[in-house]
Amino acid sequence: MSERILALMGPTASGKSSLAERLAERFDGELISVDSVLVYRGLSIGAAKPDYPHHLVHLRDPVDPYTAADFARDAKRCMKEIIARGRRPILVGGSMLYFRALIHGLDDIPSIDPAIRTAIENEAREVGWPALHRELAQVDPASAAQLHPNHSQRICRALEVYRGTGVPLSSWQLGEAISQADQFECIALCTEPRAALHRRIECRLDGMFAEGLIDEVRALMARGDCHSDLPAIRAVGYRQVWAYLQGEVDLPTCREKALVATRQLAKRQLTWLRSWPDLTWMNTDDAGRLIQVDKTAIEPVKTDENNEIAAVEPVWADRIESLMRNF
Incomplete structure (x- = not known):
């Protein structure tokens, strides 16, 4: 598989899915979800499950483990199948360990006692x-x-x-040959200033509660085989609502804890991204409007000597246009 493949990364609530859907529609692509929560069935509202079709969504039951190595295997299979259909695979998500496993590889670790x-x-x-x-x-x-x-x-x-x-x-986890990493065009979306991302996070979280997040977690709890130590239940949002349903916190505290945890998740995601090699940063506007993938400016973000976001310089979207057209 020698084709260049687009990987859209970014912190939670940065607008990745909207851009990916626009690209898929315009360039005959198929989306592959890179999300360690969406892989579990029954986790939709709290995982912001998109309406647009994605591969690798709802693969496993919440009680069944799913690892980064599992994802890398499944994603490679998906990419080959999409290319065989004459279409373009587009990876989109915020699970950085999954991206790393796929792009840079994970060596085989012996079984541990x-x-x-x-x-x-x-x-x-x-x-x-x-x-x-x-x-x-x-x-x-x-x-x-x-x-x-x-x-x-x-x-x-x-x-x-x-x-x-x-x-x-x-x-x-040092990874496989660089030639594999060279297959991917990695683009990260960010929302600056940070307060704008925090507003987007808060708005989305409140939307999840309004859409029925508590009932979704209640249904998982009612199964009887889910518990708070499962990776699926420990996911941001689910963990806090689980504690609320068990009577450990009241609802306002649950919401506040979920909000803080989501902001911390976004911070960790940005930390991963700042250390990612050969990454192109692109800025989404803080009003949450969909980025136009034509001759509208897309803004790559520059970083200073401390790898902190320093300035934004507008450029045209020709790079994405060229990548998607040269299949």
Whole structure:
């Protein structure tokens, strides 16, 4: 598979889906979702499930695990099938680990003794996940730098890989040949100033509550086999509503916690993106209007020496036009 493939990345609520849908309609494309929540059936409202058709949506039951390696395998299959149909694959989403697994590769990690994970979880109950995050920073600083001190699932995974293999998880994830990465044209959308992104996040979250997020989580809880430690239930929004339904917080607190968690998610996504090699930044306007993919200006964002967003310089959309036409 030698064709160049467009990958649209960005923080939550940045307008990725709208741009991707416009591109798919104009250039006979098919969208592949890069979202670690949308892969689970029954998670629609809180995952902002788009109406436009996407591949790799609602693949698994919430109790069944789905890994970045699973995604990379499924996405490669989808891309080949789309190309075989004479159409253009367009990747769109905000799950940066999924993008990394697909574009840069994940080496095969040996099976880890389950007893190691059990031991780590027991330690966490005694000393807390922030303490284990500090331990991880000593043995695998690259992985620790990408994780919040309370991101229990991924801290546990990184520690179990190190303890089980003696090799940091970040070293296992160094990736495949650069030739694979060269297949992808990676574009990141951002909304500046940051307050504009926060407004978009708040508006979307309130829309989710209005559309029935609480009832959606209630239905998952009523199944009887879902619990708060599942990756699907730990997703932003779902975790906070689950706590509300269990009587741990009142509704205003639930909403506020979900809002804060979503903003933190966007911050982590931007941190990932700022470290991504060969990335083109494009700015969405803070009014939330759809970017026009014709001779309307699209704005790539410049960064300063500290890799902070410094200025925006308008250019034409010829780069996307050329990419999509030269299939």
